[in-house]
Amino acid sequence: MNTALDFSEIDGGMLAEVGGKAANLGELTRAGLPVPPGWVLTTDAYGLAATGLDLTPDDTLAERARRHLLEARVPEDVHETIVKRYAALGPDVAVAVRSSATAEDLPFASFAGQQDTYLNVVGAEAVIEAVRRCWASLWTDRAVAYREANGIDHAAVRLAVVVQVMVDARVAGVMFTANPVTGRRRETVIDASPGLGEAVVSGAVNPDRFVAYDGEILERRAGDKRVAVRPLPGGGTERVETAHDGFCLTDAEVLRLAELGRRVEDHYGAPQDTEWAVDAGGALWLTQARPITTLYPLPEPARPGLRVYLSLNVVQGVMGPLTPMGLAAFRLLGGGAAGIAGHGPADPLDGPAFMSVSGQRIWLDLTTAVRSRPGRAILPRVLTLGEARGVTLVRRLFDDPRLELARSSRRPFLRGLARFARRVHLPSRAFLALTAPERALGYTRLVGEVLDRRLRVPATATPAQRLDHAERLLAGTFPSIVSVMPIVIIGYGLFALAGRLSGLSLAEMQDVLRGLPHNPTTEMDLKLWELATRVEPEPFAELTVAELVRRYEAGELPPVAQRGVAAFLAEYGHRGVAEIDLGVPRWSEEPAHILGALANYLRMDAGSDLAPAALFAKGEAQAREAAARVVAAARAKGRWRAPVTRFALRRTRTYAGLRELPKFYLVRALSGVRHSLLAVGEHLTGLGVLDAPGDVFFLDLREARAALAGGDLRELVARRKAEYERESRRRHVPRMLLSDGTEPEALASPAAEGALTGTPASAGTVTGRARVVLDPVGAHLEPGEILVCPSTDPGWTPLFLTAGGLVMEMGGAMSHGAVVAREYGIPAVVGVPDATHRITTGQEIELDGAAGTVTPSVPDQARTTSA
Numbered sequence: 001m002n003t004a005l006d007f008s009e010i011d012g013g014m015l016a017e018v019g020g021k022a023a024n025l026g027e028l029t030r031a032g033l034p035v036p037p038g039w040v041l042t043t044d045a046y047g048l049a050a051t052g053l054d055l056t057p058d059d060t061l062a063e064r065a066r067r068h069l070l071e072a073r074v075p076e077d078v079h080e081t082i083v084k085r086y087a088a089l090g091p092d093v094a095v096a097v098r099s100s101a102t103a104e105d106l107p108f109a110s111f112a113g114q115q116d117t118y119l120n121v122v123g124a125e126a127v128i129e130a131v132r133r134c135w136a137s138l139w140t141d142r143a144v145a146y147r148e149a150n151g152i153d154h155a156a157v158r159l160a161v162v163v164q165v166m167v168d169a170r171v172a173g174v175m176f177t178a179n180p181v182t183g184r185r186r187e188t189v190i191d192a193s194p195g196l197g198e199a200v201v202s203g204a205v206n207p208d209r210f211v212a213y214d215g216e217i218l219e220r221r222a223g224d225k226r227v228a229v230r231p232l233p234g235g236g237t238e239r240v241e242t243a244h245d246g247f248c249l250t251d252a253e254v255l256r257l258a259e260l261g262r263r264v265e266d267h268y269g270a271p272q273d274t275e276w277a278v279d280a281g282g283a284l285w286l287t288q289a290r291p292i293t294t295l296y297p298l299p300e301p302a303r304p305g306l307r308v309y310l311s312l313n314v315v316q317g318v319m320g321p322l323t324p325m326g327l328a329a330f331r332l333l334g335g336g337a338a339g340i341a342g343h344g345p346a347d348p349l350d351g352p353a354f355m356s357v358s359g360q361r362i363w364l365d366l367t368t369a370v371r372s373r374p375g376r377a378i379l380p381r382v383l384t385l386g387e388a389r390g391v392t393l394v395r396r397l398f399d400d401p402r403l404e405l406a407r408s409s410r411r412p413f414l415r416g417l418a419r420f421a422r423r424v425h426l427p428s429r430a431f432l433a434l435t436a437p438e439r440a441l442g443y444t445r446l447v448g449e450v451l452d453r454r455l456r457v458p459a460t461a462t463p464a465q466r467l468d469h470a471e472r473l474l475a476g477t478f479p480s481i482v483s484v485m486p487i488v489i490i491g492y493g494l495f496a497l498a499g500r501l502s503g504l505s506l507a508e509m510q511d512v513l514r515g516l517p518h519n520p521t522t523e524m525d526l527k528l529w530e531l532a533t534r535v536e537p538e539p540f541a542e543l544t545v546a547e548l549v550r551r552y553e554a555g556e557l558p559p560v561a562q563r564g565v566a567a568f569l570a571e572y573g574h575r576g577v578a579e580i581d582l583g584v585p586r587w588s589e590e591p592a593h594i595l596g597a598l599a600n601y602l603r604m605d606a607g608s609d610l611a612p613a614a615l616f617a618k619g620e621a622q623a624r625e626a627a628a629r630v631v632a633a634a635r636a637k638g639r640w641r642a643p644v645t646r647f648a649l650r651r652t653r654t655y656a657g658l659r660e661l662p663k664f665y666l667v668r669a670l671s672g673v674r675h676s677l678l679a680v681g682e683h684l685t686g687l688g689v690l691d692a693p694g695d696v697f698f699l700d701l702r703e704a705r706a707a708l709a710g711g712d713l714r715e716l717v718a719r720r721k722a723e724y725e726r727e728s729r730r731r732h733v734p735r736m737l738l739s740d741g742t743e744p745e746a747l748a749s750p751a752a753e754g755a756l757t758g759t760p761a762s763a764g765t766v767t768g769r770a771r772v773v774l775d776p777v778g779a780h781l782e783p784g785e786i787l788v789c790p791s792t793d794p795g796w797t798p799l800f801l802t803a804g805g806l807v808m809e810m811g812g813a814m815s816h817g818a819v820v821a822r823e824y825g826i827p828a829v830v831g832v833p834d835a836t837h838r839i840t841t842g843q844e845i846e847l848d849g850a851a852g853t854v855t856p857s858v859p860d861q862a863r864t865t866s867a
Contacts, residue, residue: 003042005039007026008029010027018042021100021162025286026040027267034284036165037089038163039163040161042160066137070136074128087124093166094121095166096287097131097164099138115134119236119237123235131163167285169277170278172196172277173190174273174275174276175260176189177271177274178265183742186214186262186265188211190210190212192210193225199227206224208220209223217251226241227242260276270291271295272290274289297358301739307739308738309736309737311364311733312363314387314791319790321361321724321727322360324360324703329670334478335475336474337352338352338354340419340423340479348475368413371404372405374417378417390735393735433486433487433655437651437655444484463683464708467704469676470701480665481661481665491656494652498652501645501648502637509630512630515620515623516656517654521820527568529611529612536558546592552565565594569588569591569594574671574672576590577796579667580670582677583674619825623653677696680704687710689710689713698717757852757854758833759829759830760852765846766805766849767846769841770844773787774790774836781803782802783802784804786803786805786845787799789809790808790836800826803824803826805847807845808828808830829849843856844857
């Protein structure tokens with residue numbers, strides 16, 4: 001089918017054939033918004049499929065497709081349609097010819113600039129040639145690469161062409177109906193420059209910038225506007241040097257544009273990225289509208305007013321989404337947590353009021369704490385332990401007049417805190433930790449033993465009974481494992497006391513925390529290292545990880561390795577990367593990561609000073625020396641201070657390593673529930689409800705229970721898997737978010753050019769080659785290389801044993817990565833913004849873990865990634 005349509009004729013039935021620009025312009029025309037006259041040419045997939053070439057996406061074929069399209073004759077009926085429609089516009093009317101692919105303006109990818117646009121095209125034959133070039137631009141290298149990166153099927157993409165009457169623009173530009181930098185919704189950002197908007201869109205000019213909100217202009221910033229794109233009389237455009245003093249838009253025009261943007265956003269129900277022009281007569285024209293795809297979706301507020309959200313995913317180092325069953329598990333866990341403070345939900349499956357889901361990630365509502373005096377005292381201290389970059393952000397929020405102290409917040413907050421303290425027996429367990437360390441440690445082991453007993457499910461349990469057990473276990477797990485925290489708090493509290501008594505800063509005392517005992521993650525990594533010292537290296541050096549997995553599962557590894565790996569997985573197989581999501585496989589199910597880490601360890605010399613066991617022992621020795629220095633500093637301030645400081649540091653050493661224990665137990669519980677739910681998935685697969693047992697994790701608990709009655713949920717699961725994959729490709733997840741869309745971190749002043757600073761996490765200085773790792777699975781780290789990563793969870797820690805240093809984008813001085821780095825004695829800096837973008841693999845860098853700085857040996861060149 002070859003058809004020419006007016007914008008107003010495009011309806012929902014045509015959306016599969018025309019692209020984003022065309023469909024959007026058609027909707028805007030029907031809505032009565034000011035769109036220049038034009039039409040859309042739709043063709044029968046006049047792209048790669050029409051050439052008869054293979055649809056395999058590779059660069060050579062893409063180049064061949066472009067060449068074929070540029071050389072091929074435009075079909076006669078298409079040629080005739082273009083000539084007739086162009087003639088109907090009038091003699092030699094200047095038009096814009098714009099590509100509009102069906103893959104454009106998707107919720108997760110805008111395809112901005114990926115296909116070509118031709119401006120000020122004059123004459124029917126020139127329009128035909130521009131149409132041909134638009135079709136060919138579907139197969140430019142950048143468009144093919146963009147589709148590859150976003151997982152879009154090349155064969156499914158179709159391209160239409162928009163032919164639009166040119167606006168004689170006095171001034172033009174771009175308008176976002178939400179601030180694309182801070183994320184604030186309804187805050188209109190306008191970039192404007194004299195002439196055609198191409199100067200602004202292409203980045204050729206430093207435009208004027210205006211920011212407006214609620215009928216008021218908040219910001220005006222004049223650009224130099226030294227270049228303008230102007231139409232040429234016979235067609236085409238030119239760039240001319242200009243000298244334009246002052247602003248190119250009046251305040252009235254700015255507010256008119258902002259109002260027009262609001263109408264467009266209201267029409268689509270989502271923030272929009274638009275292009276616009278103002279003609280010589282002062283009329284406003286919309287030339288394009290597409291969704292802003294880089295904004296993070298907002299959590300649904302449970303209460304009115306401005307809300308403050310913290311990303312649990314970012315805090316836990318899991319930047320990707322959680323499966324629907326993983327989210328359901330956290331709702332139950334959160335309900336158990338809220339119940340301790342007396343605020344449990346009416347239905348535990350709904351989760352607590354302070355927990356929201358957005359972008360398939362968990363968000364915690366901190367508003368009550370931010371708006372209460374006790375919360376303002378406690379919240380920064382809590383964040384210091386695991387999310388230091390959040391401390392500065394919440395302190396800044398304390399000054400926001402919209403988050404002023406609530407009159408009635410103090411008493412309810414304190415009442416909930418008191419209930420929490422009573423339920424976890426804070427006073428008695430704190431006293432136990434102070435007076436009887438062996439009994440305190442025995443209690444932490446008892447919690448694990450009780451959990452193991454609760455995890456057992458009879459083999460004869462029905463699917464419904466397994467779901468009952470999963471709900472009970474998840475709802476009761478948090479109150480059980482959090483009872484360990486009073487003992488941990490005593491450890492860190494006494495560490496702070498030692499700092500006060502000695503007059504030393506916590507950074508100066510960091511070495512006291514090296515080589516801590518009783519840390520389950522450290523113990524796990526050292527056991528894997530110990531196994532490596534007993535395994536013969538030859539098979540591991542020769543084989544790929546895939547072959548190692550095959551041999552292990554077939555029982556064909558050498559006996560020591562086969563038994564050793566099996567024993568390790570029996571104890572730690574419940575762990576894995578992104579382990580807080582019970583929907584992802586554990587090491588026991590997919591042992592590739594552990595076998596790869598074991599092969600990596602075997603490259604090290606067991607007798608080297610860099611061997612993990614030697615490093616850990618060295619850390620213990622350094623901790624003893626550091627403790628002696630702290631005690632000496634305390635003695636210098638008063639003799640009585642020395643014995644108190646010595647006592648405090650002994651208890652710190654005993655309990656601080658337990659910080660990882662609650663999560664260790666939590667992941668064990670999630671793994672047990674996962675195992676049971678897989679049995680439910682097998683049952684549902686047998687009923688024909690699902691295609692595979694693992695598909696049960698793309699249901700929630702209510703849906704899994706309802707599915708026991710039968711039905712077919714395969715289409716629902718397929719849709720959710722696709723949504724999960726799309727969310728997995730999201731490039732940016734805020735650590736903190738306001739309910740108006742603002743990302744508080746985006747309001748901070750940018751660091752100086754080339755400066756990489758973060759939070760000191762583990763003292764020491766190291767110079768070495770950087771290794772940027774975004775996913776630990778299959779990653780290889782040469783001994784001494786500096787690991788640069790977004791964040792870590794325990795699935796990453798086997799890499800630490802060969803790392804010379806650690807740089808993380810996320811986390812605080814007490815975050816998981818920082819704790820393990822200190823224990824292994826490697827320098828570390830955490831909370832370094834955009835570290836994985838600003839540092840490149842192989843680059844020589846110097847890391848100072850005490851100062852919190854990372855210095856590239858070559859001046860850093862900032863790099864940006866376009867969505």
